[in-house]
Ligand code: C2E
Ligand code: CA
Ligand code: CA
């Protein structure tokens with residue numbers, strides 16, 4: 049038994065070692081990724097209950113020259129911890145505002161959603177940075193939606209509210225991403241300048257056959273109605289899910305059933321054609 053325990057321990061440390069090394073390597077490579085043009089953006093179209101385009105979410109993609117596509121689920125946490133998210137986040141915001149500006153010149157009024165990480169949102173000068181990006185790109189602020197998570201609100205709610213109000217005053221709208229997975233309380237939802245809630249795909253996945261999940265989705269929808277908030281359901285993969293959501297008056301649907309994330313160039317040229 050003792051021998052086995054030791055082997056286990058050795059295996060564990062080796063595993064951890066590999067993980068630490070991979071993380072460090074990722075961090076180093078991530079630092080050069082924008083400059084090396086390895087970062088790209090994929091855009092996923094959202095639709096209304098009639099299937100018409102209602103918006104688009106910008107999603108980061110890392111095309112690593114050796115490792116291939118690396119999922120944001122893997123590198124965003126590294127970026128967040130190392131602070132590299134600040135540069136990455138500013139870059140995505142810039143890309144989104146450039147796209148909005150290009151689209152508005154040809155009369156398109158599609159809202160664009162961008163994910164903002166807690167560290168990015170809380171950095172000193174974030175509001176000024178957003179203002180500058182809007183000014184230099186000439187993007188219509190009213191078409192920009194910032195997706196934030198509930199975790200962003202925990203640390204300092206008053207500070208978060210202050211920042212959100214400053215940005216909302218510019219016309220920017222806010223969405224709570226992954227809604228239902230964090231510690232949301234109705235008390236603070238009421239205090240935020242919110243435009244919409246995004247129901248996390250983990251709740252959408254097992255609708256309509258799972259009774260608990262249908263109940264959760266329905267209570268989010270009815271709560272949002274009372275708070276006058278729009279609702280986006282994410283991760284809609286099947287017709288049955290879509291029909292259930294539409295029947296229960298979900299405003300906007302996002303998922304593979306309607307549209308896969310596509311390369312930003314492809315998305316833009318389709319809209320401009
Ligand atoms: P998220 O914000 O919840 O984004 C939705 C994720 O669900 C995306 O994964 C999207 O590709 C995926 N998805 C869309 N439709 C479906 C569907 O029908 N079924 C399933 N199973 N998945 C679907 P992705 O692109 O891998 O991004 C993962 C997460 O990484 C995002 O989750 C977001 O939290 C983060 N992320 C992505 N881009 C950025 C960014 O620019 N900044 C920050 N801070 N985070 C980002
Ligand atoms: Ca999101
Ligand atoms: Ca989400």
Ligand code: CA
Pocket residue numbers: 226248249
């Ligand atoms: Ca999610």
